[in-house]
Amino acid sequence: MTAVRPEQRDSYDDIVWDGVQHSYRPAPDWQTRVSPSLVFDTRVDEDLDPVTFEVLRNRLWTINLAHADTLTRMSGSPIFQAYDFNMSILTEDGENLMSGPFIQYLNTGSPLLVRYLMERLSDSPGIEEGDIFLASDPWIGASHQMDVCIAAPVFVDGKLFAWVSNAAQQYDLGGIVPGGWPQNAPDIFSDPIIFRPFKLVERGVLRPDLEEMYRRQSRLPDMVALDLRAQLAGCRFAAQRLQETCEEFGAPTVKAAMRKILDNAQSAFARKLERIPDCTLSDVLYFDEKLPGDRTTHRVQFNITKQGSRLIIDNVGTEDQSEGPNGFTYMNFAGIVLGVIAQTTLYEQTFAIGGAERQIDFRPIPGTLSCCDYPAAVSGSVLNVSSAYMRLMNMFSRLMACDPDLVGDVVVSGPDIPLTVISGSDERGYPFGTALTEASGFGGGARSYTDGVETSGASYIPLIRMPNIESSEQFYPFLVMYRKEAPDTGGAGRWRGGVGMEVAITPYRSHAIDIVTNAGGQGVSTNQAVGVFGGLPSPTASYQVLVGTDVRDHWAQQQVPRDVADLSRRETLRLRGKSNGTPLNAEDVLLLIVCGGGGYGDPLDREPERVADDVAQGYVSRAAASELYGVAVDDSAALDAAATAARREAIRAERARWRTVADVFGPGTSADTSPSTGEPTRLVHESVAVRDEGERRVLACARCDRVLTDYRDNYKLGLLVDQAELTTLPRVEDPRVLLDEDMVLRRYCCPGCQTLMTVEVARATEPVLAEMVFTQEGSR
Template sequence: MSSASTDLNAIELEIARNRLTSISEEVGMALIRTSYSPNIKDRRDCSAGIYGPDGRLISQAEHIPLHLGLMPTMIANVIAEYGVENLNPGDVLMTNNPYVGGSHLPDMCVITPIFVDDEVVALIATMAHHVDIGGMTPGSMDAAATEIFQEGIRVPPIKLFSGGEIQRETLAFLLMNIRTADKTRGDLMAQVAANRLGERRVLELIEEWGTQEFTSSCDALVAYGERRTRAAISSLPNGTGTFTDYLEHNGVEQVDIPITATVTVSGEEITIDLTEAADQVKGAVNCSYAVAQACAAYVVKMLADPTLPSNAGLTAPIDVRTRPGSLVHAEFPAPVAHGNTQTSQRIVDTILGAFEEFTEHLVPAASSGSMSIVTIGGVDTRTGDYYSYVETYGGGQGAAFDMNGASATHTHMTNTRNTPCEVIEREYPLRVEAYEISRGTGGKGKTSGGDGILRHLTLTHGSATVVAGTSRVTTKPWGLQGGEPGSNAQIQKHTDEETTALPAMSKFDVEAGHGVSIQTAGGGGYGSPH
């Protein structure tokens, strides 16, 4: 780097962007390779990034859009609440509080401040979905929870490490409230270790560049991200569109829950108004306002320019408006476990529908509309230990104007892999009866929607509690411009005597020999199939 100014030339910007992105990617890979649970090491349900001392996003790995979009809000709020002046070298913070901008309780955020000469110059943060965080159901994802206390232990911003020393009493208190304490401890320590690696890499960079040059480069990258985003937005048509879509289940009962988005593009700025969304509901499909912000940023990047830098500059021209106490801006003590898995996907559908009102050939048809989560947990009678199987399933991608939708894939706010069948049968008392693409479930069109997935699991030992949550069971992913909708999702409980179709959000117990199957929805088609 040749200058301490934020006016870096194009080559210097690319060097800085790639150096910082490579650190974020390395942190994420270290977390994946050292974690204990299949949910992180196989499914990669985690994210990593570099932040400024105030929580401003500088760089992130291309992991899960939901995590990555809400972490800047969460980290900024955590640092403001805890106070940067109360941090010391060797400290590590952790929190999972959705009301400060988190997602749901299993998503634990671990934050490590980086010091140079007793001053915080940056933060390294990772977020990972832990397979249990307590609460009334194994896996901590009970759809029928009616208050946050039923979903698990809520951790305020506290120190996991202080001055380089682990806070053993804090950790012991946390693990005593968690069924899978060994997995959770291992995954937490993997987050801490990954953050330490990121700290070393950033300090190596600062040793090479100097503190002032590092800070100036971060400022330049954010300014560059904002310039790029504003230019991309200005290429979109000016206009306003309003669209309403519905969730079909509140976690407790089947009921239509409207989400309305009004999108306005004016010059190089976008306003996304979600204030007309329904009030927060009884069950666990509420979400924090940071989730809504993450969805908005994702859609803008998706439609305006997918190559836009993922830093604080991306969100600067986007004004996201939510109403406190609503489904998309839940307030204490609303349960939020499935705000991630269900509501975030419907927010995306709603914003896309609003864009479709004033654009042409830009918006794709609706995808499967859910992260389609299944958790199965209990005590493994072979070992006497608690276990918790957690997995989200892909579905059909909505077709675009010039492209068929992909089949059996994660879309929009999720970006995890699947758990291999061999890993499921090795780690849990489960047998995989079927795992296949549900052929013909995508909507037909000039371009066709992708097909969903079918997975059928059988419990082999003991008894267990199952939570299965999906969407588009009573509705279908919509097609566009004459394209046909995708097929419905299905959940079924299997016993020796019968197979029973279940609602979109279901919880039930199974015995050995019984099981569950889930078929995810296909994507909508685009254009008339004729």
């Protein structure tokens, strides 16, 4: 399918975002199509005092937290226990007032769903008190079909006062593969079923005919029914608590607090943007395997243009969608941006992302991998959303580093989730299935002032948790042999990424188990998280099936192996990022290695004592300490200062021999000379400063003061570059085993002092990427 490009239309604004072929985006005049019978409650107390505002702001926040608690208490699913959901309170007209501290992109679909309901369904079947609606359509409000979105109107005195909503992962709603992540689906018709928005609860009464229709699609109808009831109960609870709050404080006072929350978030976000120089940021990532066995890569690009207090975000440079589960819809495109903003630049505003959204123009091209049109297969590619989320986190890190007050909030990306889904039947023949939550046991990205947290979980799920081993083993017929932190799984840097986890699982009293793998981006072929400002990427995740082990012999001796190295095996299977139905037999072991976050800054800037301590604690191997950090330690992890100084000097000497960017990629196009401004020198990067050089405004190395480029040029054009094999990173195997295209690790350093300034993973044939170009001469 060919993407609809802006130049093929009179205007980008002519695109019809109707939720049919393209995703649904409410038109500016959408409210003119709302039924007159649906009356908005817009009463506002103009005299809201600050104390009452703070009380109500925290009350609304706790309603979301208690909403989450309702889901986890009522559901029988380990997925819900891991907080694989999010919830929101919305204004009467569908603006996202406040989301919870859970999966940050998930509930971005709620405003889309709510406005769709009001625009399309308010006449028939109508929207009344006690109603609850359900949708799993990715072209309206669901991340993918398994992230079922529930929304309920909240009425006060007969008028529509607000909405409450949740979106949560349900395990199985049909499709050609158990679990809902079919990797071999060519299009939507092999995916789990889509539910267009419909009214499931009518005036407080659950419609049994529609619930039966819903349950009928699942291989595990009882679990799905329980999860569904939990979601409905959560919305009903939140609606009731919001109504009680209106009774206690008065609806106009609560509405005034809601308005102020959004206005505060908008103004805070706008003020932060105004402090950052105008610029355009770009980043490129790749998705592997449009279908299992595909050996090509698929390009995705994000561009952020910052102008004054606004952002324009597009996906120009992204490939057209193709067959197979390899892309996502508009809801996710907007969701990853708003989720990153909620965590990085608006965390003090209690996730009031609706305020930030007022300052953003989303302009993705439909029909592309990051804004798929119907009927693309999108359920099995949902992990590519997390890959894109992490890349956006690094883009905002570069943006925030331009301001001294924001650089302290910089967080480097975490890794992708190497999702592992198992399904089968237990010893009694009963079917089961689940996504292994161990896949989210990875390390966090480094910060601008400290290391990432070890095995912290997904950074885009602030309150993520992993169920106890005993809970998983109670539900499913397998044993978790061990979980442990894995060395060299975090990205190296001045501040290193936190390490991830190694876990080994084997069947126990199961009749049959099959494995579906679903890794995002290039998470098992080239790298996981990407670093910033010279920080290195974390290595690849790994799926391995150890076939025909002697694990049962160990059990017979009342031993549980603590490392797979203790097991013999007939063979070891390395699974691809996308695979369906690999059997896990009684004597087999699944080994899953989950990685950590990206690094921050040049690894040679890390204090040698910290590296020696990392080696002593098992976070970094001796080999990586030498190769990446230039630190020499002995067998007992004691630091050898003299050898370290010599090793680091040798690494810098090697960097000095790298080629200029012009030699490798050809001369770049230079911008017109930027005139000097008289403004003081300031950092716009960990190692790049903007300053005057005579009559010019330039970008210079902050370490040695060497001029790199004009202020409005791509600063990489003034650097040295090395294109290395990905196997330079520890734990990374040759990507050519999985890919036909050559991928390289590009490292760029200052020609003067050899400080590593930026690192990227790219196709060998691609030109140098302009990751950040300033567009306004020296002023803010």
